[in-house]
Amino acid sequence: MTAIERSRTVAVVGAGTMGQGIAQVALLAGHRVLIYDINATLAAGGVGIVQDRVDRLAAKGRLDRAEAEDAIGRIESASALTDLADAALVIEAVVEDATVKRALFEALEEVVSPDALLATNTSSLSVTELAAGLVHPGRFLGMHFFNPAPLLPLVEVVSGFATDPAAAERAYATVLGWGKTPVRCADTPGFIVNRIARPFYAEAFSVYEEQGADPATIDAVLRESGGFKMGPFQLTDLIGQDVNEAVTRSVWESFFRSPKFTPSLAQRRLVQSGRLGRKSGHGWFPYGQGAEAPAPHTAGPEEAPEKVTVVGDLGPAAGLVELLEEAGIKVTSTEHGGPYIQLPGEGQLVLADGKTSIEFADVVYFDLALDYRGATRIALSAGADTSERTLAEAVGLFQRLGKKVSVIGDVPGMIVARTVAMLIDLAADAVARGAASAEDIDTAMRLGVNYPLGPSEWHERLGRDWAYDLLHHLDERCPGGRYAPSLALFKLGYTEGEDGGEGDDGDQDAAEETA
Known part of the structure; x- marks a missing residue:
């Protein structure tokens, strides 16, 4: 399936930060771009912001001046939905409200041509649900960009229950042609990134709740030992505790309150107290003038054995x-x-x-x-x-x-190990359930949230039984289902080697058990 031709118009509905970013990506790829917003002033303002960004790119030498001038002339605001009639692709980036989005797409369906693609940039709502009221749901899909869209390469191309495979392939080819990295994903809660990333936050919060370590130390260990660019406490302060917890709660509810995705009580208390992170001046850490970042616990010097x-x-x-x-x-x-x-x-x-x-x-x-x-x-x-x-x-x-x-503290699985094991397990389960391929999950986690390795890459490096055995032991010590290794992870031990991955129920020879 070929990408949408550069001569065709791309429309973006919603003039906020994400809408502006998506419009800029389509514009610099060569399309004529229309921005529509129910607030005409915001739409016009969004056009101006994108034009200013393009102008600055040229001023910095990152874009040819002639190309910039051409692009600036190809973007304008639309005063009504009917102005989007000739768009080959309409991407919505409005408020995360299913009722609002469904009404918008039902109206768009009466305006655009039969061959136009309709796409939602939702990060948390069901693509299948949003398409439910459409006469032609086959052309509807998710195109989930990451903020800031002009800079981050990943786009999740999400197929709903009724999405025509040809429509998904056309969207995939279009995203690829825009210089982005698309990954294919089924319509599952959280898609790829927001589904697989939950343990990165949850295990850190759990170690904190178990009195294993303070936030600064947990962050430092995940960065300096695990290779992650930011620790989960620092990152959720940047995202906003309310935003991060809402995503966790949404995924948890969508998976029928599976213990794998149980939200953190400590984070709930943080949100209830109004400590939302950088935007409120205090989250896990204090911010603002004179605020000092807590230092991680570091042991004093000791003599090394010879x-x-x-x-x-x-x-x-x-x-x-x-x-x-x-x-x-x-x-x-x-x-x-x-x-x-x-x-x-x-x-x-x-x-x-x-x-x-x-x-x-x-x-x-x-x-x-x-x-x-x-x-x-x-x-x-x-x-x-x-x-x-x-x-x-x-x-x-x-x-x-x-x-x-x-x-x-003496917490089972420690910090990096239990986090990585859970990432591996969730990814294996997602692959087995047809949510996405292992390769696309690895790509999504490296590009979408900047992980040092994708889950399957971790799994290959650590050995076929490593994650299963660790989670098996964790599940014995912390029963309830959160750490129970998935059937998919169990099977991987058999498909990747002769011995099978049944795990080691016995205690290690490493140490003598106490009575």
Whole structure:
């Protein structure tokens, strides 16, 4: 299916920030663009804003002056819906109200030509529901841009229950021709990004609610160990706590209150108190003149052990062996048992696996890292029975590797590990249910929310059983369904290798169980 021709008109309904951004994208792709808003003054203002942006791009040398002048002359406001009659594509970016949107599209259907596509930029409403009152719902679909639309490359092309595949392919080709990166998605709650991203916020909030660590420390660990560009507390303050919680609640309700998407009580209290983030001057963190950002917890200096024994295959943390040797720590290895790092004081250092330190005699857990060489911070957790010597040796070991160390509470799965495992699980389930392909989900999460890896990329890197085993252990310790690994994740263990991914119900050889 070919893209909409550059000679055809693209109309945008709604002159707000998103409408202006989408109009700018279509304009610079070569289309004549009309902006309509029920408030004619806003429509005219939106045209002026887009024209000013194009002019500034030319002034900065990012756009040829002749091209800019041509573009400025191809955009205008429409005074009535009937002015959109010759549009080949109409994209709506009005208030997130299903009643308002449905009435708009029913009116548009009487105006535009039979071959015109009708698209909604909704981020949370059902495309299928919005099309329900249309005579020709086959040409209706979602084209979800991300803000700011001119800068962010991702567009979710969403097919409703009645969307004609040819219409979706035409929209996909058009978005691709506009220089954006489209991904195909079925009409499921949250589409791709707002569905799969929920654990990034939820697990951080859960660790906070479990008294595992404060917001600044959790953010720092996810950034400096997990490779995420922003921590969830900082990010939701930027988005707005009310906005972020509303999306979470919408997805939760749409999935019939599945425990996988349960909202955070701590965030609810924040919203109720009016601490909405940057826009209110206070959220998880204070803002404004004189406000000081809280510092993450960082352990004081400790002596590093001069030698350790690596027992078994450390799996995702195998790269630590080379780092230890480079740091001058003598490493002895044995293939039998483990996996863990035996410390001189007889304590053990174990990669987060969904269990807790208190279950063992003398264990310190360490968190997952995107890249242990590049990570600048590592989180450790210890139980009530962990000796002071073992914790000190563990802290000193990572400090010798040049890492800052944050010691958190004894929460199963720690911070990065449980977050990544949940992202992998939700993505696997979404693929199995036909919501989107694994490749499109990876693309969406990297481009839409700037994750360092997509869920399937994490899964391939960490091993077919890693996420399943961690969630299986978490589910045993935190029953209720939130952490129960999906059937899709279970099956992946069998389809990707000979042994199957039934998980390890037994305790690790890493540590001796307490009585």
